[in-house]
Amino acid sequence: KLLLDSLTRSAKHFNKSEVECLVNLFDTLVARASSHYAGVGFDRTVFRDTLYSAFGMTDDVVLDRVFSIFDKSNNGYITVVDWVEGLAVLLRGTLEEKMKYCFAVYDLNGDGYISREEMFQMLKNSLLIQPADEEPDEGVKDLVEIALKKMASTYLLVPFLLQDYDHDGKLSFADFEQAVRDEKLLLEAFGPCLPDIK
Amino acid sequence: IFSKASSSPEDVGESSSETEEDEQPVRYQEGSTELSAEYWGIQKLTKYVKGGDPTATVIALCSMRDLNLSQEACQLAIKDTGCLEVLINLLDTEEIKCQTGSLKILKEISQNILIRHAIADLGGLEIMVKILDSPDTDLKCLAAETIANVARFKRARKTVRQHGGIKRLVELLESISVGSSCQDEDTEIARCGALALWSCSKSPKNRKAIRKAGGIPLLARWLGCSHADILIPIVGTLQECASEPSYRLAIRTEGMIENLVKNLSSEHEELQMHCASAIFKCAEDEEIRDLVRKHEGLQPLSDLLDNSENKQLLAAVTGAIWKCAISRENVLKFQEYKTIETLVTLLTDQPEEVLINVIGALGECCQEQENRGTIRRCGGIAPLVKLLTATNRALLVNVNKAVGGCAMEPENMAIIDSLDGVRLLWSLLRNPNPDVQASAAWALCPCVENAKNSGEMVRSFVGGLELIVNLLKSNDKEVLTSVCAAIANIAKDQENLAVMTDHGVVPLLSKLANTNNNELRRHLAEAIAHCCMWGSNRVAFGEAKAVAPLARYLKAKDPLVHRATALALYQLSEDPNNCVIMHENEVVKLLLAMVGSTDDTLQEAAAGCIANIRRLALATEKAKYG
Numbered sequence: 001k002l003l004l005d006s007l008t009r010s011a012k013h014f015n016k017s018e019v020e021c022l023v024n025l026f027d028t029l030v031a032r033a034s035s036h037y038a039g040v041g042f043d044r045t046v047f048r049d050t051l052y053s054a055f056g057m058t059d060d061v062v063l064d065r066v067f068s069i070f071d072k073s074n075n076g077y078i079t080v081v082d083w084v085e086g087l088a089v090l091l092r093g094t095l096e097e098k099m100k101y102c103f104a105v106y107d108l109n110g111d112g113y114i115s116r117e118e119m120f121q122m123l124k125n126s127l128l129i130q131p132a133d134e135e136p137d138e139g140v141k142d143l144v145e146i147a148l149k150k151m152a153s154t155y156l157l158v159p160f161l162l163q164d165y166d167h168d169g170k171l172s173f174a175d176f177e178q179a180v181r182d183e184k185l186l187l188e189a190f191g192p193c194l195p196d197i198k
Numbered sequence: 199i200f201s202k203a204s205s206s207p208e209d210v211g212e213s214s215s216e217t218e219e220d221e222q223p224v225r226y227q228e229g230s231t232e233l234s235a236e237y238w239g240i241q242k243l244t245k246y247v248k249g250g251d252p253t254a255t256v257i258a259l260c261s262m263r264d265l266n267l268s269q270e271a272c273q274l275a276i277k278d279t280g281c282l283e284v285l286i287n288l289l290d291t292e293e294i295k296c297q298t299g300s301l302k303i304l305k306e307i308s309q310n311i312l313i314r315h316a317i318a319d320l321g322g323l324e325i326m327v328k329i330l331d332s333p334d335t336d337l338k339c340l341a342a343e344t345i346a347n348v349a350r351f352k353r354a355r356k357t358v359r360q361h362g363g364i365k366r367l368v369e370l371l372e373s374i375s376v377g378s379s380c381q382d383e384d385t386e387i388a389r390c391g392a393l394a395l396w397s398c399s400k401s402p403k404n405r406k407a408i409r410k411a412g413g414i415p416l417l418a419r420w421l422g423c424s425h426a427d428i429l430i431p432i433v434g435t436l437q438e439c440a441s442e443p444s445y446r447l448a449i450r451t452e453g454m455i456e457n458l459v460k461n462l463s464s465e466h467e468e469l470q471m472h473c474a475s476a477i478f479k480c481a482e483d484e485e486i487r488d489l490v491r492k493h494e495g496l497q498p499l500s501d502l503l504d505n506s507e508n509k510q511l512l513a514a515v516t517g518a519i520w521k522c523a524i525s526r527e528n529v530l531k532f533q534e535y536k537t538i539e540t541l542v543t544l545l546t547d548q549p550e551e552v553l554i555n556v557i558g559a560l561g562e563c564c565q566e567q568e569n570r571g572t573i574r575r576c577g578g579i580a581p582l583v584k585l586l587t588a589t590n591r592a593l594l595v596n597v598n599k600a601v602g603g604c605a606m607e608p609e610n611m612a613i614i615d616s617l618d619g620v621r622l623l624w625s626l627l628r629n630p631n632p633d634v635q636a637s638a639a640w641a642l643c644p645c646v647e648n649a650k651n652s653g654e655m656v657r658s659f660v661g662g663l664e665l666i667v668n669l670l671k672s673n674d675k676e677v678l679t680s681v682c683a684a685i686a687n688i689a690k691d692q693e694n695l696a697v698m699t700d701h702g703v704v705p706l707l708s709k710l711a712n713t714n715n716n717e718l719r720r721h722l723a724e725a726i727a728h729c730c731m732w733g734s735n736r737v738a739f740g741e742a743k744a745v746a747p748l749a750r751y752l753k754a755k756d757p758l759v760h761r762a763t764a765l766a767l768y769q770l771s772e773d774p775n776n777c778v779i780m781h782e783n784e785v786v787k788l789l790l791a792m793v794g795s796t797d798d799t800l801q802e803a804a805a806g807c808i809a810n811i812r813r814l815a816l817a818t819e820k821a822k823y824g
Binding site (some may be wrong): 123125126127128129139142143146147149150183185186188189190191192 | 251
């Protein structure tokens, strides 16, 4: 009971009965999980399966990152607190919370920047049709440049920061946030990581 | 000519006039045949949209929006590279982000007329209408706004209707119940819906469809809102629809006039303009004219005349004043507000759209004698007479009416005459347009009546009498009626009557006798009455078989017709043969009923006519029996 109360407070977006449902779901998942975390949490595999069946998320890279974000204590399994608080953002997060979440997903190495290489990683399977006469990855590299120019472009407007920033080729959270505020569609710019409305 | 207001695609004027947009637009080829930088940029981005998954597509679409989409080169590049098709195909997917991204671009570029036509050709409208069913609010708004842009030509508007678009757009107005606070999000949906309906309402069939879909009460509800953003398209729509009597009825009964009047005092000039324009269109109905006065709308209208910079606004306001002035009580109010004085100052240096309405208003104000004097004192007569040389048909019709109105005062008449006004009016009888001819003829009536040395003046117009008599051959009822009225006046001068007789006025008038139109009957009878007073015209009318038809006029329900007919019959009855015909047509019985009339003229004429007929009958009896 104490747990429910504290969760309801920390997760903010759910009411008590909703939290209760989520906790029950959690318990079900833990029971199903046949691992040495039994009773305490469930692992990456179970997590990915769950997200796939609940939200239709399929991208491995993304799912991995989402797991890492949920797993705040970084011990390889999801606790009930991780679970409820994580879902709070996913399902009912404010724009600020979602921006932080998505940025964290895309920041593959967690260094606070989304780099060219990271963008490449996430977009490399996005071009289904490649023109025959081009090198296979040219298109994706180009797309990465386009994205960078679009989202880091705010810095082009600030003269004293010059073009050097662009040549570093990475997006800070501030860049990302500004870009998303200008154009909401870019929230999931590098791949779907939030559940669909449908 | 006017600078276009931000969201209004058409200017103030006839609502049902479809503009040049409806023809297939011509592409102006620029000198250079080199493909622009925009072309290559768009082609590249299109490649990623076509070949990418939704994630790549969204990135490419967002990047595309950084290009200068309001520039024509860019817009045309989107069309020429085939990107437009791709954008439209995206709309047909179920990917909300892709649909949104695509619509954001389409909304911008559909400002371009070529793009609009292309979007319609590619079947984009049908898909956008389907999107109106989406649960995603942003998407619905974008779809509606884009439809608003594309539906600026007839064919597009038809397509929207044929695919059930009108009903769905009306549903967007249902968003919430409007209290005194309109929630932002709901207002936004309604605003976009209203924008689209505004564009669509330019077609008469769409106006009907809006009504059938229950749009009117919703429009009325939103009219009570106070956000200018949504008020402008709502009033814009109402203004377009106000040309339909069914809408005017609803505007009356749903209490919309009060809100329209209230918003005349808005700080947004565009909103003021549309309100004035709506009133302009509605004030065709007497009840609405009364409502405008009752809700104290005449004063704000009059005040708005001071804003002479905004020509579109001025045109709408003067139009509203014009139509409101049809009612005498309103004219009296305008007198209080010194509106007439202000209107006279607007007789010079104004664009035609404004002039037409100003002069229309002055013409209506002339129904009050005091105003005829005011116009003169403010120096309004000279500019009016000058405009008799204009070429714009609508302007001429109003000028004629105004000049005619002024001419009812002898003092004014002197000025008009000195400025050659009567000759100018007379030459307008030669104008090919029947409305101009008729209004000129009407105006000539008071001129001929009030001018000094009227008979001589008329004679001085070379070929003038022949001209006006020949107008009796016209096919236009209004022309015929007005010319008869004028001839009745002209015939009061014996010499002129003689000339007209030479030109065949008697047979021409007689040919018109078989009509059921009471207006025409009245003035025709008056003309005949006056034309009897020369030579053997009475006999000639009888021979031309005018008497029997005239007798039938007595069966009409219009007392003015009775009066004129009685006058004519009285004159005609001086000839015995006519008496016989009248007797055969039971004139005595009909006239007897009128002998007790309160109208002195009618009474006398009826009595005189009966007396003549009886006298003849008596004489015939006497002759028979010795």
